[in-house]
Amino acid sequence: MATFTPAEITDLDAFKIGNTQNTEAATGCTVILSLDGAVCGVDVRGGGPATRETDLLKPENMVEAIHAVVLSGGSAFGLAASTGVMEELEAHNIGFELLGMHVPIVCGACLFDLPVGISTIRPDAAMGKAAVQAALAEEPLEQGNIGAGTGCSVSKLRGMEHAWKSGLGYAAYRFEDVIVGAVVAVNACGNINDRSGATIAGPADTDHGLENGIESFKRSVEEQMAQDQTAPCTNTTIGCIITNARITKAQAQKVASTTHDAYARCISPVHTSNDGDTIFCMSSAQVEAPYDLVAVMATEAMQDAIINGVTNAKPAYGLPGLGK
Numbered sequence: 001m002a003t004f005t006p007a008e009i010t011d012l013d014a015f016k017i018g019n020t021q022n023t024e025a026a027t028g029c030t031v032i033l034s035l036d037g038a039v040c041g042v043d044v045r046g047g048g049p050a051t052r053e054t055d056l057l058k059p060e061n062m063v064e065a066i067h068a069v070v071l072s073g074g075s076a077f078g079l080a081a082s083t084g085v086m087e088e089l090e091a092h093n094i095g096f097e098l099l100g101m102h103v104p105i106v107c108g109a110c111l112f113d114l115p116v117g118i119s120t121i122r123p124d125a126a127m128g129k130a131a132v133q134a135a136l137a138e139e140p141l142e143q144g145n146i147g148a149g150t151g152c153s154v155s156k157l158r159g160m161e162h163a164w165k166s167g168l169g170y171a172a173y174r175f176e177d178v179i180v181g182a183v184v185a186v187n188a189c190g191n192i193n194d195r196s197g198a199t200i201a202g203p204a205d206t207d208h209g210l211e212n213g214i215e216s217f218k219r220s221v222e223e224q225m226a227q228d229q230t231a232p233c234t235n236t237t238i239g240c241i242i243t244n245a246r247i248t249k250a251q252a253q254k255v256a257s258t259t260h261d262a263y264a265r266c267i268s269p270v271h272t273s274n275d276g277d278t279i280f281c282m283s284s285a286q287v288e289a290p291y292d293l294v295a296v297m298a299t300e301a302m303q304d305a306i307i308n309g310v311t312n313a314k315p316a317y318g319l320p321g322l323g324k
Contacts, residue, residue: 004297007172009141009181014038014284015242017183018135019147019168020127026117026317027073029081030147030168031131032183032240035094037065038282040107041253045260046236049276050076050110057280059250063105067095069240069280070108070131071148071185074122078110084128092136109278111187111236113151115160116317143169144312144323148185148238153319154267154310155191155202156235162203165321166192169309171301177244178289180297182259182305184239188267189274192310195303199268200322201310236276237263239305241298243281245289256281258295262302 009017014034021028042057052070056063068085072078086106089095095104114122131147143149149168156163166188172181186192191202241259256279263270263277271277281298314323 004173004175004300007174007179009170009172011172011179012181012242012244014244014286015282016135016138017141018131018133018139020130020134021147021150022121023150024118025121026151027113027122028147028150029070029072029078029123029127029131030183030185031085031135032069032242032282033132033135034067034282034284037067038284039064039247039249039252040066040280040282041249041256042107042278042280043253043256043260044278045271046275046277047273048236049278050079051278052079052082052108053105054107057107057253059253064249066105066107068104068106069282070106070128071238071240072108072110072123073113073148073151075110075112075114077122079108080125081123081128082106082108084125085132087125088129088132107280109238111148111152111185111238113187116151116153141170143167143308145314145316149309152185152187154186154188156189158203163319164201165313165316165319166201166310167313169305169312171304171308173297173301175293175297177287178293180241180243180245180294180301182239182241182298182301184237184302184305184309186237186306186309187235188237189235189272190267190269193266193268194307235274237267238278239302241279241281241302243294244284244286245294246285246287247283247291247294251291252281252283255295255298259298259302262299262306265303266306
């Protein structure tokens with residue numbers, strides 16, 4: 001009997017992934033390319049998103065394919081990286097032909113990593129171009145402190161003094177000819193749980209090991225009210241599903257929506273007003289597959305990718321990490 005089996009994210013050869021980063025400044029960006037154009041949908045759940053070109057992904061709007069999704073650090077400043085991605089793709093004649101030009105469609109989302117490194121240095125157009133070049137060169141993919149994951153951290157409900165280093169993660173599954181993969185930069189306000197539900201990154205509790213996310217949230221509220229403090233700074237976990245399954249634009253949006261279940265399984269609490277949690281879904285439309293199969297595989301892949309992004313993140317910038 002056929003079953004889900006782990007796959008490599010690079011098995012999805014219609015897509016190319018590239019990373020670039022400034023390790024001193026603790027920021028970077030990750031680009032997912034579809035040179036021939038991919039069907040795409042998006043679902044934004046957090047209360048503080050920084051996104052680009054998400055309106056055109058609504059099923060009722062005319063654009064039916066995009067050429068890149070950019071995941072970037074730098075908060076809203078990091079949207080500049082997408083400009084570089086667009087310019088580099090144009091230089092390679094990638095995009096819709098129009099009036100003798102090539103117009104690439106580039107969507108993106110940013111996370112808030114400014115408190116971790118040098119806040120005045122953020123992903124810019126040059127960094128976006130470098131990420132495209134890395135993708136086209138098919139440079140080896142690493143996980144953890146790389147790309148958009150360079151400045152990522154989690155477990156910040158009770159302040160940065162309780163934060164853990166996190167990063168960029170990948171995972172993929174295969175079912176017969178269908179492959180579904182996930183790319184995610186994990187930068188959550190909440191704590192991180194593994195598949196058993198146990199906390200693997202969260203504030204230390206001397207009596208019970210690590211606090212669970214809800215306990216951290218309760219203590220955070222109590223501490224803020226007692227000290228008249230504001231809520232934690234903006235964070236945001238941003239990710240992208242890629243698949244060879246043939247799905248419509250509306251179905252891609254629904255896959256992105258369903259995949260937020262993986263965020264809810266691993267991040268506690270999730271989708272707070274201090275997160276801009278966003279998931280894109282890109283399809284190269286090569287293999288027939290039931291929509292529900294794609295959605296289930298996407299959720300499983302994203303759950304693994306989140307855990308990989310945290311467990312592969314090495315200690316950095318004064319933050320503890322689980323990576324070696």
